[in-house]
Amino acid sequence: DIQMTQSPSSLSASVGDRVTITCRASQSITTYLNWYQLKPGKAPKLLIYGASSLQTGVPSRFSGGGSGTDFTLTISSLQPDDFATYYCQESYRIPFTFGPGTKVDIK
Amino acid sequence: QVQLQESGPGVVMPSGTLSLTCAVSSDSVSSNPWWSWVRQSPGKGLEWIGEVSHSGASNYNPSLKSRVTMSVDKSKNQFSLILTSVTAADTAVYFCARGPTSLNCLDPWGQGTLVTVSS
Numbered sequence: 001d002i003q004m005t006q007s008p009s010s011l012s013a014s015v016g017d018r019v020t021i022t023c024r025a026s027q028s029i030t031t032y033l034n035w036y037q038l039k040p041g042k043a044p045k046l047l048i049y050g051a052s053s054l055q056t057g058v059p060s061r062f063s064g065g066g067s068g069t070d071f072t073l074t075i076s077s078l079q080p081d082d083f084a085t086y087y088c089q090e091s092y093r094i095p096f097t098f099g100p101g102t103k104v105d106i107k
Numbered sequence: 108q109v110q111l112q113e114s115g116p117g118v119v120m121p122s123g124t125l126s127l128t129c130a131v132s133s134d135s136v137s138s139n140p141w142w143s144w145v146r147q148s149p150g151k152g153l154e155w156i157g158e159v160s161h162s163g164a165s166n167y168n169p170s171l172k173s174r175v176t177m178s179v180d181k182s183k184n185q186f187s188l189i190l191t192s193v194t195a196a197d198t199a200v201y202f203c204a205r206g207p208t209s210l211n212c213l214d215p216w217g218q219g220t221l222v223t224v225s226s
Contacts, residue, residue, distance in 0.1 A: 001169075
């Protein structure tokens with residue numbers, strides 16, 4: 001299986017801050033990398049697919065980058081609605097492993 | 108707007124069988140090649156369980172493969188998950204999702220349903 005890691009595991013930030021989350025794959029997955037946002041009791045939300053493509057309806061303050069083994073999710077100006085847990089997922093090979101998540105909370 | 112809704116028992120006995128259904132609205136299970144199940148154990152991350160095709164094909168996570176069966180019911184526009192021989196380690200919120208889509212992602216997802224394995 002492809003192993004996915006994320007850093008940091010959690011972070012505290014203020015509204016308006018720029019936040020960057022890193023995701024690393026144990027082998028090259030080219031750009032088969034997706035980012036999801038999870039909030040308790042709500043359906044997970046796709047933010048970024050193909051490493052850098054913004055899902056329709058997702059605010060432009062979210063952006064993704066990277067290829068191969070190293071990827072980033074950036075929130076350019078953190079908003080109150082963005083406090084959540086973020087997961088990367090490889091879609092290169094079954095079993096489509098997720099990263100362990102990064103929890104973003106209020107500073 | 109496509110919506111997915113999971114349903115099934117909230118409690119399953121140890122060594123029993125977990126059975127969940129995902130109802131799809133505003134889309135047809137025949138319109139997308141794959142439909143997936145994902146779970147999140149308490150305090151832990153996400154685990155992809157597997158995917159099922161409207162044609163009957165399926166792929167499962169090797170870690171669960173011996174206990175998992177997925178199927179699609181086109182007449183009811185829904186798909187299902189069966190997990191046998193459950194233990195406390197199978198206690199989790201179970202999500203259904205459309206995909207992987209042509210964009211190789213899961214979208215949209217259901218809200219999830221908590222299944223507790225307990226006697």
